[in-house]
Amino acid sequence: xxxxxxxxxxxxxxxxxxxxxxxxxxxLLRKNVERVSSQELSKLLGFTxxxxxxxxxxxxxxxxxxxxxxxxxxxxxxxxxxGLTTSHKMVLIGAxxxxxxxxxxxxxxxxxxxxxxxxxxxPSIVGRKIRDIPIYHVDDMEYFINSNDVDIAVLAxxxxxxxxxxxxxxxxxxxxxxxxxxxxxxxxxxxxxxxxVHLIDSLLTLSYRINESWLRERLLKQEGKNTKFxxxxxxxxxxx
Amino acid sequence: xxxxxxxxxxxxxxxxxxxxxxxxxxxLLRKNVERVSSQELSKLLGFTxxxxxxxxxxxxxxxxxxxxxxxxxxxxxxxxxxGLTTSHKMVLIGAxxxxxxxxxxxxxxxxxxxxxxxxxxxPSIVGRKIRDIPIYHVDDMEYFINSNDVDIAVLAxxxxxxxxxxxxxxxxxxxxxxxxxxxxxxxxxxxxxxxxVHLIDSLLTLSYRINESWLRERLLKQEGKNTKFxxxxxxxxxxx
DNA sequence: CCCCGCTTGTTATTAATTTAACATAAATAT
DNA sequence: ATATTTATGTTAAATTAATAACAAGCGGGG
Numbered sequence: 001x002x003x004x005x006x007x008x009x010x011x012x013x014x015x016x017x018x019x020x021x022x023x024x025x026x027x028l029l030r031k032n033v034e035r036v037s038s039q040e041l042s043k044l045l046g047f048t049x050x051x052x053x054x055x056x057x058x059x060x061x062x063x064x065x066x067x068x069x070x071x072x073x074x075x076x077x078x079x080x081x082x083g084l085t086t087s088h089k090m091v092l093i094g095a096x097x098x099x100x101x102x103x104x105x106x107x108x109x110x111x112x113x114x115x116x117x118x119x120x121x122x123p124s125i126v127g128r129k130i131r132d133i134p135i136y137h138v139d140d141m142e143y144f145i146n147s148n149d150v151d152i153a154v155l156a157x158x159x160x161x162x163x164x165x166x167x168x169x170x171x172x173x174x175x176x177x178x179x180x181x182x183x184x185x186x187x188x189x190x191x192x193x194x195x196x197v198h199l200i201d202s203l204l205t206l207s208y209r210i211n212e213s214w215l216r217e218r219l220l221k222q223e224g225k226n227t228k229f230x231x232x233x234x235x236x237x238x239x240x
Numbered sequence: 241x242x243x244x245x246x247x248x249x250x251x252x253x254x255x256x257x258x259x260x261x262x263x264x265x266x267x268l269l270r271k272n273v274e275r276v277s278s279q280e281l282s283k284l285l286g287f288t289x290x291x292x293x294x295x296x297x298x299x300x301x302x303x304x305x306x307x308x309x310x311x312x313x314x315x316x317x318x319x320x321x322x323g324l325t326t327s328h329k330m331v332l333i334g335a336x337x338x339x340x341x342x343x344x345x346x347x348x349x350x351x352x353x354x355x356x357x358x359x360x361x362x363p364s365i366v367g368r369k370i371r372d373i374p375i376y377h378v379d380d381m382e383y384f385i386n387s388n389d390v391d392i393a394v395l396a397x398x399x400x401x402x403x404x405x406x407x408x409x410x411x412x413x414x415x416x417x418x419x420x421x422x423x424x425x426x427x428x429x430x431x432x433x434x435x436x437v438h439l440i441d442s443l444l445t446l447s448y449r450i451n452e453s454w455l456r457e458r459l460l461k462q463e464g465k466n467t468k469f470x471x472x473x474x475x476x477x478x479x480x
Numbered sequence: 481c482c483c484c485g486c487t488t489g490t491t492a493t494t495a496a497t498t499t500a501a502c503a504t505a506a507a508t509a510t
Numbered sequence: 511a512t513a514t515t516t517a518t519g520t521t522a523a524a525t526t527a528a529t530a531a532c533a534a535g536c537g538g539g540g
Contacts, residue, residue, distance in 0.1 A: 100341065297520080308517065
């Protein structure tokens with residue numbers, strides 16, 4: 001069933017839960033809680049105890065029967081899994097509204113993610129600083145990234161220049177792109193990981209769920225799924 | 241199998257894809273493409289044609305055999321499903337870095353989401369405006385929301401005041417909360433929908449995936465899953 | 481020292497989601 | 511007209527994820 005050297009792929013569903021574990025364990029640690037069972041975690045997180053045990057077993061055996069998990073140890077293990085043992089250097093690209101907000105936000109640094117430079121094209125801000133972080137011209141970005149061991153590029157530029165920036169980034173040693181632009185990024189055949197933050201999608205999802213109750217009524221009125229929407233009776237000609 | 245009046249619940253997996261359909265169809269519409277098949281959509285979106293047909297059939301029969309979908313009609317249907325036929329009034333709570341960035345972002349308005357007021361407690365900004373949007377004191381929020389038919393509250397306050405704000409919001413006619421704070425919101429037994437945007441989670445997920453290759457090596461070195469981490473040999477006593 | 485209860489890691493079961501298959505109907509070409 | 515192609519809506523199969531079940535190991539108490 002399982003080849004000796006083969007490692008089972010961790011599903012995205014599990015990966016998405018890892019930050020929740022990490023944050024929850026961090027809180028327990030700050031409260032000086034020493035041990036925790038999967039059942040206790042279940043109550044705190046809202047996942048089933050079974051799921052928690054199975055999630056963690058993707059990465060190792062961190063607990064002990066009859067005891068549970070040592071909070072401090074498990075926290076450290078999850079931190080390792082998430083790659084938080086070393087700090088990460090980031091550059092921020094785009095110092096518009098969102099970019100400035102990200103630059104000013106101190107929450108990332110507490111987890112070891114530090115913005116060490118900002119890049120923009122606007123001559124009125126290039127040369128200035130945000131919270132001691134220097135703003136350079138985008139033209140200097142490629143050189144800077146390669147010579148400063150930057151891990152992550154935070155992309156907060158307008159959608160229409162995304163492609164141009166990505167073209168530059170794929171020629172650098174960057175490992176990940178945190179993409180706040182509305183443009184989807186496809187980096188094929190490169191070992192660059194992309195994480196998209198599409199705020200509009202999130203808002204539209206919220207809108208759907210707000211609208212859902214009304215939608216149900218509409219569907220009911222139509223007698224369920226068997227309603228036809230014959231959108232055209234006849235069409236003289238058609239453009240491909 | 242299916243009761244006459246019963247409506248099958250639309251899964252979250254489907255809902256999360258709706259914005260992608262909406263955006264893709266919008267682009268086709270702007271390019272004056274008149275018709276599109278599930279196969280063509282498949283290429284554009286990266287989902288299988290089968291999945292697209294099944295997703296859409298959750299809401300009705302919008303296509304025609306041998307023809308495909310009329311782009312304009314399908315776009316309008318998806319817009320209806322997402323609740324985008326009427327515009328939405330939003331209030332922004334918290335005019336810090338992120339709040340200001342959100343207030344300045346014009347992208348929401350193009351989809352009919354308008355921030356009509358901002359609330360904060362900082363006396364140095366209360367009374368001022370951002371892009372013509374007035375900033376009021378949080379104390380006036382409850383009254384404002386109820387008397388102005390506000391649909392959505394955008395929450396961009398520090399995590400430690402989230403609870404206080406939510407306590408006020410549940411007493412209003414608000415329909416949805418778009419939560420940018422790191423604090424999870426649980427509105428039990430209320431018809432308020434919450435959408436969380438946890439940026440830190442997103443960053444940690446990115447970090448995991450960047451770290452993944454290294455992690456695989458580590459797991460391999462340990463000979464897969466059979467490695468024990470005996471975290472304690474002996475423990476004299478224990479604090480619950 | 482030994483038993484009892486607790487809690488893990490893992491296997492089995494169930495549920496959900498995705499993909500494939502196909503019967504059917506419209507559109508186009510002959 | 512008629513045949514052929516196209517592409518849907520829907521049912522079936524396969525895959526993936528979540529939950530439940532349980533054997534085995536550790537801790538605590540007598």
